[in-house]
Amino acid sequence: MTSALPKTSSILASLGQAAFIWDIATDAITWTEHAGAVFSDIPPGLLATGAQFSKLIEPTRTIRSEALASSPPAQSGKAAPYRIEYGVRTSTSEPLLWIEETGCWFAGPNGRPARAQGIVRVNNERHAREEQLLKLSRHDPLTGELNRTYLVASLAEAIEEAARFRTSCAFMLIGIDHLARINDAFGFDVADAVISEIGKRIRTRLRGGDILGRFSGNKFGLILKNCSVDDMHVAAERFLTGIRHEVVPTESGPVSVTASIGAITVPRHARNIGEAINRAHETLDLAKRRRSGSFAVWRPNIERDAQRRVNIRVTDEIVTALNERRIAMAFEPVVEANSRKLAFHECLIRMEQDDGQILLAPDIVPVAERLGLIRLVDHRVLELVVEQLAASPNVQLSLNISPETTMDPEWWASIESLMRAHGGIAERLIIEITETIAIHDLDDLRRFVTRLKNFGSRIAIDDFGAGYTSFRNLRKLGVDIVKIDGAFVQNIARSADDRAFVQTLIDLARRLQIKTVAEWVQDEHAAIMLRDWGCDYIQGRLIGLASSKRQWDIAAEMALPAAS
Incomplete structure (x- = not known):
């Protein structure tokens, strides 16, 4: 290997590079004299021709000749540039040496590559960085x-x-x-x-x-x-x-x-x-x-798939009903256990479908909660309840809210705005919270209760007895009303266990000065038992099921007759 430019050769060698001229017609390659420093441990004979050199190249041995063929055609007297990268390995035990080759080629009389010249340099570090970046990306x-x-x-x-x-x-x-x-x-x-x-x-x-x-x-x-x-x-x-x-x-x-x-x-x-x-x-x-x-x-699972189709349908119906204002309220009376005089109404959600059928709360709320729509539903229900309270000055209403709503800042912004816009309605509003909320988010719930009570509203714990909330927690929260889960109330006439449970709850609540509501009261015998035990309010089939009313009908409702 010889060089006509010894000074250039020395400079290239100091940079870890070598120059070459490749006579494609004869396949001979001429290198600068310090090429051995770049291709260490490679016998000079393997660098002498393109064919010998290609045997060392990985992964594609023909990469050099393919680069010339795929680059733009060279015009007469002008060079066509190319740039390639490949690995060189002298034996299976040696690591791969990554080479970057930059050069140009010149065409012969037939327009095909006749001569190429360029510079090669070791590129292990950059290739390693690129490999690392590729690995990190994958x-x-x-x-x-x-x-x-x-x-x-x-x-x-x-x-x-x-x-x-x-x-x-x-x-x-x-x-x-x-x-x-x-x-x-x-x-x-x-x-x-x-x-x-x-x-x-x-x-x-x-x-x-x-x-x-x-x-x-x-x-x-x-x-x-x-x-x-x-x-x-x-x-x-x-x-x-x-x-x-x-x-x-x-x-x-x-x-x-x-x-x-x-x-x-x-x-x-x-x-x-x-x-x-x-x-x-x-x-x-x-x-x-x-x-x-x-x-x-x-x-x-046929049942699961069918339920999902129902969920999709009901979800679409809920969103459409919200947009078309087809969410309405029904009102279930709650009366004093002693006098049977009307105390307040519990607001229950209803939704009118396109075919005129009415969906009840158990059909709407669970799906809305599972699919993240309950926040929108509760916003609309709050508007309806406040509207009803504002239109009926003598009415008291209770509103059951879902767990997600208790921590929703937009719901808070809405209720604060509505309370300020309609003075006096807060004192006639009871917010019912399910017992499961009190179990899982006691500290957050305490802040929630405090803010509501500052407005003047009362707080009720709904379905008490279905979970594990203690009366001690209720006292800390400052709860005003406990609604005893109807699953215990409906069988008190026949079940000694349910009688003992309900009577104990009522007694404990009275000692803590918390009012009690017995849900699902089915008959007169159960109502008299609850009254004698000291229960404050009752609701259920005996008193009257929920019904939709015009705003002005609620205030005019007559008190129910007392038991003889």
Whole structure:
């Protein structure tokens, strides 16, 4: 190898580069004299011709000649530039040397490349950075497994492949149980260590061709190709055993961990990635509800699918009814147990359908709560109740609100605005809160109750006895009324246990100066028993079922006759 430019050669060598001239017709390559410093441990004979040099190139040996052919044609007397990157390896035991080649070629009489010249340089560091960036773009930084984007893309490919070749594969979601507890007890760094270790345990139990990725914070997604239902059960048990068999060592000490798995067979039960992911999620939730550390497989369920169709229909009807102002109120009387005089009305939601049929609260509220529409419904109900109170100065109404509404700042803004716009209505409004709210959000509920009582409204706990709220908590909250769950009231004439329970509740409430309402009072005998025990108010079939009334009819309602 010789060079006509020794000074240029020295400069290139100091930069870790070498220049060449490639006579394509003879295939001879002439290098600057310091090329050996760039291609260390490569015999000069392997650099002498294009054919010999191509034997060292990976991954595509013909990359240099293809680059010349694919670059723009050279005009007469002008050079056509090109730039390529490739790896060079002298033996299987040596690491790959990444080379960046920048040059130009000149055409011969036939217009094809006749001569090329350029510069090569080692590019290992930049290539390593690009590889690292590519890896980070595809892999989860904590576990090193595929991130969600590439996992989902791999799932789409697996579903398409399985459908094309009429094979079966499985998609699993593996969720670490109670990771939030680990966060709270030990800190996020320990939780991260647990996630990383669980990923390793799953990885060591995969077959060749299986694909693992981190789906979300505490979930791994797993694609098992060529996997039957029986294979899926065996694999799931292998993963669950591997996770729970040994504690996870962390800097804060050993942590005992279990995981649950939800799985689905594709494409049999999921024709696309949306169905596969949603149904695997659904099945994982089912497994977790059953017990921690369990496995469930998605199966078609006619009743579930029918209920979902109903949910979709009712959701559409609720939104349409809200827009068309077809949400209305019915009013169920609550009377004094002694005199049977009207005390107040409980407001119950009603919705008129397009066909004129009326949907009751049990048909509307649960669906609205599940599908996130209850906030809109409660806003409309509040408007109707305030409108009724403003139009009927002698009426008192109670309004039952859902758990989400108690913490909704927009609901608070609405009620404060309405209270200020209609002076005096707050004192005639009773807000009913279900007992389950008092259990789970006692501190927040106390603030909620305080704000309402500052307006002058009263607070009632609805369905008391169905949950686990203590009278001690009710006293802390400053509750005015307790409504005894009707499931206990309706059978007091026949059940000694229910009689003892209801009588005890009434007695405790009286000692704490809390008024009581007995729901679902069915007959006169039960009403007299409740009166004699000291119950303040009763409501139910005996008193009268809820009915829709015009605003001016409510105030004129006559008091019901007292029992003889």
